[in-house]
Every structure is written in structure tokens, then in C-alpha cells.
Amino acid sequence: MNVVLFGATRGIGRALARELAARGDRLFLIGRDLEDLARSARDLEIRVGAGSGPIGVARADLLEPERFGPALDAAWAALGRVDAVVLAAGLFATQDALEADRALARRLLEADFSGSVLFCEEARERLLAQGGGKLCVLSSVAGERGRKPVVLYGAAKGGLTRYLEGLDHRFHARGLRVITVKPGFVRTSMTEGLPEPPFAADPEPVARLVVRALDRGTPVVYVTPIWRWVMLVVRHLPRAVLRRVGF
Numbered sequence: 725m726n727v728v729l730f731g732a733t734r735g736i737g738r739a740l741a742r743e744l745a746a747r748g749d750r751l752f753l754i755g756r757d758l759e760d761l762a763r764s765a766r767d768l769e770i771r772v773g774a775g776s777g778p779i780g781v782a783r784a785d786l787l788e789p790e791r792f793g794p795a796l797d798a799a800w801a802a803l804g805r806v807d808a809v810v811l812a813a814g815l816f817a818t819q820d821a822l823e824a825d826r827a828l829a830r831r832l833l834e835a836d837f838s839g840s841v842l843f844c845e846e847a848r849e850r851l852l853a854q855g856g857g858k859l860c861v862l863s864s865v866a867g868e869r870g871r872k873p874v875v876l877y878g879a880a881k882g883g884l885t886r887y888l889e890g891l892d893h894r895f896h897a898r899g900l901r902v903i904t905v906k907p908g909f910v911r912t913s914m915t916e917g918l919p920e921p922p923f924a925a926d927p928e929p930v931a932r933l934v935v936r937a938l939d940r941g942t943p944v945v946y947v948t949p950i951w952r953w954v955m956l957v958v959r960h961l962p963r964a965v966l967r968r969v970g971f
């Protein structure tokens with residue numbers, strides 16, 4: 725597959741890039757720091773050997789939507805046809821930090837909702853223009869219900885999840901395959917220092933599950949799968965119960 729990956733410098737995105745590169749997929753990386761991107765590209769090239777050619781990179785920041793189009797155009801120019809666009813970039817902060825810092829809250833809401841949605845709009849336009857393709861986005865289980873520890877982050881991810889569902893309905897018949905990934909707690913730089921809940925996972929097995937969903941075009945995937953059942957219960961908890969518990 726020819727895959728464009730936004731957010732491969734750390735965490736789940738990096739594990740995903742390694743997994744895809746290892747099996748011979750051609751990659752193009754988008755991120756906000758060109759030096760970091762070049763380092764990531766070199767690391768991947770070394771892992772897969774020189775045979776697959778250099779990995780292209782382009783700069784874009786989730787907070788600068790005007791960069792999305794040119795970055796994706798560069799990806800299309802480098803890869804020719806694009807089979808999948810993956811958005812693994814995202815921002816997290818604790819609810820306390822977000823309540824204390826309105827500018828941080830604004831950045832998070834922009835990165836995880838409007839920036840992410842606008843990036844997907846640019847990607848789906850290009851995928852549809854070539855007759856279809858896959859759009860895979862990392863949302864979160866945090867968007868399933870309004871909950872005390874993730875009021876703002878959860879709202880952004882919940883909005884993103886809803887947008888992706890609508891996109892799937894609207895463009896499925898024209899060949900767009902939307903894959904919404906809902907991770908639970910994954911041990912990455914994003915969660916460093918946070919108390920670890922049950923079912924915490926490492927990025928590598930999560931990345932393998934995302935690759936499988938990408939191959940199959942699974943519309944919604946919980947990683948790891950236990951979260952599907954946890955969230956089934958959480959989605960059905962009465963509001964009065966959810967208000968009382970800290971979860």
C-alpha cells in the first residue's frame with residue numbers, strides 16, 4: 725500500500741510507520757518538525773533497507789490548516805496513487821491543566837477537532853478524486869461519553885468520531901473507506917506520568933491491530949479489543965451513575 729501518515733514521530737504513529745514499512749508499504753510522512761520528520765524517515769529507511777527508496781516528508785501542523793493541502797499534494801506527487809491516509813497526530817492534556825489554561829484548551833480543541841476534521845476534508849477530497857481510498861483516523865474511547873476526567877479532550881474526540889461516521893455514510897458508495905480507531909490507554913509520550921488504568925497497552929500491538937483494520941477497511945476499531953466491551957457498558961450507564969463515579 726502507498727500510505728500517507730500524519731504524526732509518525734512518536735507514539736502510536738511511529739509504531740504504525742514501523743509496522744507498515746517492515747512489510748514493504750511505501751510511506752510519506754507529514755509532521756510539524758522537518759528535522760524530526762527527516763530523522764523518522766531515515767530510521768524507517770534503515771529498518772527496511774535501501775531497496776524501497778527514500779521516504780518523502782512534508783511539514784504541517786494541526787493548528788495550521790492552510791498547510792494541509794500543500795502537504796498532501798506533496799505526498800500525492802511523491803507516491804503517485806495513495807491507498808490510505810492515516811491521521812495519528814493529536815494532542816492531550818489533563819482536564820485540570822485544560823481548566824487552568826484557556827489557551828491550551830483552545831489549542832487542544834483546534835488540534836483534535838477542527839484541525840483534524842479539516843485535514844480529513846483535504847484528504848477525502850483527494851482520495852475521492854482518484855476514485856477512492858482509505859482514511860484512517862485515531863480518535864479515542866474518551867469520546868464515547870461525557871466524563872469527568874476528559875470533559876474537553878473527550879468532547880473534541882467525540883466530535884471527531886461523529887464527523888468520521890457521517891463521512892463514512894456520505895462517501896462510502898464513492899469508494900471512501902473511513903476507519904475510526906478508538907484506542908484506550910496506550911503507553912506513549914502522551915500518557916507519560918499518568919496513573920495507568922487497567923488494560924493499558926503498548927504502541928506496538930496497537931499498531932498491529934490498526935494495520936489489520938486498515939487492510940480490512942474495518943469502519944470502527946477498538947484497540948485493544950477489550951475496550952469495545954468496556955465502552956459498551958459505559959455507553960449504557962445511566963447519567964446519574966456516571967455523575968457519581970470518578971471514571
Ligand SMILES: NC(=O)c1ccc[n+]([C@@H]2O[C@H](COP(=O)([O-])OP(=O)(O)OC[C@H]3O[C@@H](n4cnc5c(N)ncnc54)[C@H](OP(=O)(O)O)[C@@H]3O)[C@@H](O)[C@H]2O)c1
Nearest residue numbers: 731733734735736785786813814862864909910912913914
Ligand atoms: N496514548 C493514548 O493512550 C491514546 C488513547 C486514545 C487516543 N489516542 C490518540 O492517538 C493519537 C496518537 O497518540 P499517541 O499516544 O501516539 O501520542 P504521542 O506519543 O504524544 O504522539 C503524538 C503525535 O502527534 C503529533 N502532534 C501533536 N501535536 C501536533 C500538532 N499540533 N501538529 C502536528 N502534529 C502534532 C506529535 O508530533 P511531535 O513529535 O512533533 O510532537 C506526535 O507525532 C492521538 O490522536 C491521541 O489522541 C491516544
